[in-house]
Amino acid sequence: MSDVIVIGGGFAGLAAGVALAAEGVRVTVLEKRPFLGGRAYSYTDAATGETIDNGQHAMMGCYHHMFRFLERIGASDKLAIQSGLRVPMLDAERGRGVITCPALPNPLHMAAGVLGYRLLDLGDRARVLVGGLRLLAMKRRCDPRLATLTVDAVLDLLRQPQATRRAFWYPVAIATLNEDPALASADLLAEVMVRAFFSGKENARFVLARVGLSDLYTVDARRFIEERGGRVETKAHVVGIGVRAGEVTHLELRDGRRMTAHAYVSAVPPQGLFPILPLAIRRDLPALGAIERLASSPIVSVHVWFDRPLLRDDFIGFVGTQTHWCFNRDKITGRDPRGGSYLTFVSSGARAIVDLEADAIVAATLADVRHLLPGAAAATVRHTQVVKEKFATMSPTIEAERLRPTAATPLPNFFLAGDWTATGLPATIESAVQSGHRAAELAARCAAQGVRREEARAAS
Numbered sequence: 222m223s224d225v226i227v228i229g230g231g232f233a234g235l236a237a238g239v240a241l242a243a244e245g246v247r248v249t250v251l252e253k254r255p256f257l258g259g260r261a262y263s264y265t266d267a268a269t270g271e272t273i274d275n276g277q278h279a280m281m282g283c284y285h286h287m288f289r290f291l292e293r294i295g296a297s298d299k300l301a302i303q304s305g306l307r308v309p310m311l312d313a314e315r316g317r318g319v320i321t322c323p324a325l326p327n328p329l330h331m332a333a334g335v336l337g338y339r340l341l342d343l344g345d346r347a348r349v350l351v352g353g354l355r356l357l358a359m360k361r362r363c364d365p366r367l368a369t370l371t372v373d374a375v376l377d378l379l380r381q382p383q384a385t386r387r388a389f390w391y392p393v394a395i396a397t398l399n400e401d402p403a404l405a406s407a408d409l410l411a412e413v414m415v416r417a418f419f420s421g422k423e424n425a426r427f428v429l430a431r432v433g434l435s436d437l438y439t440v441d442a443r444r445f446i447e448e449r450g451g452r453v454e455t456k457a458h459v460v461g462i463g464v465r466a467g468e469v470t471h472l473e474l475r476d477g478r479r480m481t482a483h484a485y486v487s488a489v490p491p492q493g494l495f496p497i498l499p500l501a502i503r504r505d506l507p508a509l510g511a512i513e514r515l516a517s518s519p520i521v522s523v524h525v526w527f528d529r530p531l532l533r534d535d536f537i538g539f540v541g542t543q544t545h546w547c548f549n550r551d552k553i554t555g556r557d558p559r560g561g562s563y564l565t566f567v568s569s570g571a572r573a574i575v576d577l578e579a580d581a582i583v584a585a586t587l588a589d590v591r592h593l594l595p596g597a598a599a600a601t602v603r604h605t606q607v608v609k610e611k612f613a614t615m616s617p618t619i620e621a622e623r624l625r626p627t628a629a630t631p632l633p634n635f636f637l638a639g640d641w642t643a644t645g646l647p648a649t650i651e652s653a654v655q656s657g658h659r660a661a662e663l664a665a666r667c668a669a670q671g672v673r674r675e676e677a678r679a680a681s
């Protein structure tokens with residue numbers, strides 16, 4: 222019997238497993254798929270033989286829990302970290318602009334970055350800065366209006382004109398919240414502004430994996446857990462959670478096994494957890510029953526192999542198009558671009574295109590790219606690959622912020638982790654890892670009590 226069983230082998234589940242193993246807790250991680258990594262994984266593209274991510278993931282300097290997790294498993298050196306925030310953006314109307322933060326104390330670094338952003342007129346740059354500082358002040362004094370406003374509504378309150386939304390607020394909000402600003406919670410945008418952009422230069426840096434996502438963390442995390450006596454099982458699909466007298470008693474697996482532990486951590490998304498909860502629990506415990514109402518928002522990634530290099534930057538943002546970001550996989554991973562380049566294009570909050578055929582998505586993406594990226598019109602496309610993640614992240618609406626459950630549940634030996642739980646953060650890697658660490662802390666304490674009870678029973 223394990224002390225703790227963790228269901229789910231994504232960032233949250235593996236971070237929980239690693240934290241538990243580090244504390245000497247006997248842990249088992251169960252993952253239903255044949256591979257670990259959840260919504261952040263890589264695989265080999267059959268046509269090119271190259272490793273591609275299910276979607277480009279960008280991290281930030283403020284991802285402190287993620288850094289701790291990667292450091293623990295010895296994977297920190299797989300990251301490329303900017304020396305300071307530098308975000309190039311392309312706009313068909315105004316050309317190229319760069320937000321770049323000099324080495325100044327907070328908040329002067331952001332002030333300098335915004336005031337130098339030439340995709341906005343000087344007056345609009347000042348409006349962004351004043352709006353950002355007001356949003357920050359609202360967050361710091363816990364202004365109750367934030368919990369009731371969408372991003373669009375708070376931008377109205379902050380008197381932000383269309384131009385500042387288009388070239389600054391929307392790219393930031395859509396990238397970090399993965400949702401339409403008309404739906405996304407203003408509170409979460411304010412949290413991002415506080416954590417990432419107005420808490421020092423180090424936190425504002427972009428961080429990218431130099432290797433495929435699965436190589437970034439799944440192999441090292443598994444090894445870390447197994448070296449400490451824990452187990453990581455793939456193709457281990459939990460189909461039921463047994464509950465008796467208000468406690469979880471066991472897990473049922475698709476292969477017929479029953480597994481027991483002193484404590485259990487669910488690190489699966491809401492649409493995975495809801496069906497395996499007993500009916501009575503869904504009905505009688507509103508905190509768990511309500512997770513059915515959490516919706517998700519899609520991300521579409523289009524991987525394109527061109528016959529020539531098209532981009533000098535690691536990544537660049539697109540203003541005013543359905544395609545939001547372009548990532549230069551050659552530069553990020555050190556791939557040799559001489560035989561042709563490999564770029565990944567990302568559309569977040571991509572409801573408008575996610576149900577289109579792959580060919581139509583490629584055509585729409587290439588239209589944006591040829592419109593914006595110098596040289597793209599003349600380049601030949603050699604190969605494309607579309608990855609649709611329909612359930613990419615929780616949709617961070619105002620209602621969702623009220624429904625996100627905490628790590629502790631009404632069942633005293635059952636804990637929740639996952640990017641979608643109540644971390645105060647958008648559904649990101651940092652939210653997932655932070656939640657995993659918190660659930661591990663609670664589960665370790667609960668399991669220790671269980672072990673003590675067991676020892677006392679054995680002694681008597």
Ligand SMILES: Cc1cc2nc3c(=O)[nH]c(=O)nc-3n(C[C@H](O)[C@H](O)[C@H](O)COP(=O)(O)OP(=O)(O)OC[C@H]3O[C@@H](n4cnc5c(N)ncnc54)[C@H](O)[C@@H]3O)c2cc1C
Nearest residue numbers: 229231232233253259260276278279459493639640649650
């Ligand atoms: C295309 C895309 C781009 C993204 N970009 C970014 C980004 O740039 N920056 C960022 O920070 N975040 C980004 N994210 C979000 C990030 O990937 C997630 O926040 C993170 O991976 C969530 O991890 P998790 O462990 O909470 O959940 P998951 O990764 O979903 O892990 C849950 C695991 O549980 C398993 N599971 C489910 N049900 C069961 C069951 N019954 N039994 C056993 N196992 C089960 C699943 O197979 C899965 O492996 C992106 C996501 C996507 C899809």
